Amino acid sequence: MTFPALVPTLTPESNRHKYPWTDTSRTLRVPLWTKRAEGDVIEGRIRVPVGLCNTPEHSNERLRFVHLIDENLARWVEWRKRRGWVLASKPKVTGPFDPPSQANASMYFERVKQVLGTPGSANPVTQFDSPEEFKVYVVKARFRREAPIYARLEDVMFMNDLAKVYEHDEEPKDTGWIDPMQHAEARRQRLGLRRKDYLFSPIEEPL
Numbered sequence: 001m002t003f004p005a006l007v008p009t010l011t012p013e014s015n016r017h018k019y020p021w022t023d024t025s026r027t028l029r030v031p032l033w034t035k036r037a038e039g040d041v042i043e044g045r046i047r048v049p050v051g052l053c054n055t056p057e058h059s060n061e062r063l064r065f066v067h068l069i070d071e072n073l074a075r076w077v078e079w080r081k082r083r084g085w086v087l088a089s090k091p092k093v094t095g096p097f098d099p100p101s102q103a104n105a106s107m108y109f110e111r112v113k114q115v116l117g118t119p120g121s122a123n124p125v126t127q128f129d130s131p132e133e134f135k136v137y138v139v140k141a142r143f144r145r146e147a148p149i150y151a152r153l154e155d156v157m158f159m160n161d162l163a164k165v166y167e168h169d170e171e172p173k174d175t176g177w178i179d180p181m182q183h184a185e186a187r188r189q190r191l192g193l194r195r196k197d198y199l200f201s202p203i204e205e206p207l
Helices: 060-081 102-116 153-165 180-191
Strands: 029-032 040-049 085-087 092-097 134-145 149-152
Touching: 029 153, 040 060, 040 092, 060 085, 060 134, 149 153
Parallel strands: none
Antiparallel strands: 029 149, 040 134, 085 134, 092 134
16 A cells, blocks of 8 residues: 655635734744733722712622622633733722722822823823722722734844843842942942932822
8 A cells, every 4th residue: 555645735815924013014023921920919999879888798789789799800810811811819909998088199290291291192181080989999800911912023132131230130139238229329330420410309209
């Protein structure tokens, strides 16, 4: 019995070149994964009516509160999953907290105008929740990437060059205790940097 010679089949062009991006660019891409195997901590917020906050256990209001939180968590997890993030820990919910207020927003916007000016596309937020009507619950959870994020090769090379210039070591070594202020000043002098160029306004003032 004889068998026909094996002839390699040609794979169509559409199957031989698979790209994780939708454009037709031939620019090289580098896959980026999150640094922590256990995932990154991501924070979200849930608006809850005041009538459902701090409700007694085993009451109808508490059941409505739990249902609202579970519904928002499921929608949040699904939204992140569609963008390549998979839930890696049990979400932790804390609260209630007062929502942002008009007074704080006005102060921040005035400070931004002083520092950055007022670009034509910048407008202050004018709609705020009333603390008498809504409260805010904060949820935190770890998410992992199920597929890498892709960056252009030249962008990654540029960031690597910056890391070398500023002596950023991704794997820090144990050198024992050192005075952080003296270490930082010695590093700035070695790199030709001035401390005053990196000072920020007081913490209570944004930017």
